[in-house]
Amino acid sequence: MKNIQIIHQREILMLKEFIRICDKHNLIYYMLGGTLLGAVRHKGFIPWDDDIDIGMPRNDFEKFKSIVKQEVTYPFYCENDKDISSYKLAFMKFCDSETQVYWEHNNEKIVVDLWMDIFPIDGMPGNILKRKLHEYRYLYSRMMANLAQFSNIVNLNKKNRPFYESLIINIARKLNLEKLLNYNKWQKKYIEVISKYSTSEKYAGNYTGAYKLREVVPSDYFGKGEKLDFEGLKVNAPSKYKEYLTAIYGNNFMQLPPIEARQAHGLEIVK
Incomplete structure (x- = not known):
């Protein structure tokens, strides 16, 4: 088999x-x-x-x-x-x-x-201003939580990353940001951000997936x-x-x- x-x-x-x-x-x-x-x-x-x-x-x-x-x-x-x-x-x-x-x-x-x-x-709010603010908070908190556990979660072999992601990853490696960031703080913040709105809002999706906002x-x-x-x-x-x-x-x-x-x-x- x-x-x-x-x-x-x-x-x-x-x-x-x-x-x-x-x-x-x-x-x-x-x-x-x-x-x-x-x-x-x-x-x-x-x-x-x-x-x-x-x-x-x-x-x-x-x-x-x-x-x-x-x-x-x-x-x-x-x-x-x-x-x-x-x-x-x-x-x-x-x-x-x-x-x-x-x-x-x-x-x-x-x-x-x-x-x-x-x-x-x-969830994700339908109001355009609230939505844009929530998107920013989500992307920022996700980035910081990932950098705080860089060696555990960031896949260095992933292909076709956007330029800005590759740049951030290279900087994080060179500066060893994982040692400087408090993982517990940023993971707690990340989960607080993504769980703020329920699925009764106009939009909903999996914020923790590979496609990020495309899954909302x-x-x-x-x-x-x-x-x-x-x-x-x-x-x-x-x-x-x-x-x-x-x-x-x-x-x-x-x-x-x-x-x-x-x-x-x-x-x-x-x-």
């Missing part, structure tokens, strides 16, 4: 356990990003993709965080800032303790438990959700999932990208 097939099989088991907990406690969730694209275009994983992305409205996200330790069954567990004091991400990782993978980070291969990402979905869309795109097929499961998707995918990937999201652009995390099974 191929490496990617084993990863997909284990991730489906993780997803089933996650859905079981959400259904038991009436928690709202949605497929996001490449997972949603895979459901729409392939009725499952994008063939070369090796991860699962899920989003939850902030209230449901926090509720899940508070109950998961008591609810989750072996071999699964959840990494988050409530249960692990040293955890340094603004989203959760739902993990499989029986499946280890090599993950390449900044030219170093490390062994980690296989995971899927669970992101918070927060009209909040009615999420709605009550719609079940889509994903590898034989019925999994929640945003109500207006086509509009959501168009906002992030463009009008041609159903077309396959060229072979050279078909990239994933590059995970390799250890055991």
Whole structure:
């Protein structure tokens, strides 16, 4: 069996356990990003993709965080800032303790438990002035929180960064800003900023994702959700999932990208 097939099989088991907990406690969730694209275009994983992305409205996200330790069954567990004091991400990782993978980070291969990402979905005001101010505060606090944990979170191998991002990263490396910035202060500020507005606002989205503000869309795109097929499961998707995918990937999201652009995390099974 191929490496990617084993990863997909284990991730489906993780997803089933996650859905079981959400259904038991009436928690709202949605497929996001490449997972949603895979459901729409392939009725499952994008063939070369090796991860699962899920989003939850902030209230449901926090509720899940508070109950998961008591609810989750072996071999699964959840990494988050409530249960692990040293955890340094603004989203959760739902993990499989029986499946280890090599993950390449900044030219170093490390062994980690296989995971899927669970992101918070927060609001954005419709008022143009409030929105622009919130966008600025978000981008600034995210940058500072990332610089405060530079070696842990900044991917130096990421391609096609905007010029200003590459410039900031080079300056941060040379000045060793990670040593000068207080991580706890800036991470707290970052989470305070992104969680300020609820999904009842005109816009909402995943502020912690790779696409930043491109993932903030009209909040009615999420709605009550719609079940889509994903590898034989019925999994929640945003109500207006086509509009959501168009906002992030463009009008041609159903077309396959060229072979050279078909990239994933590059995970390799250890055991």
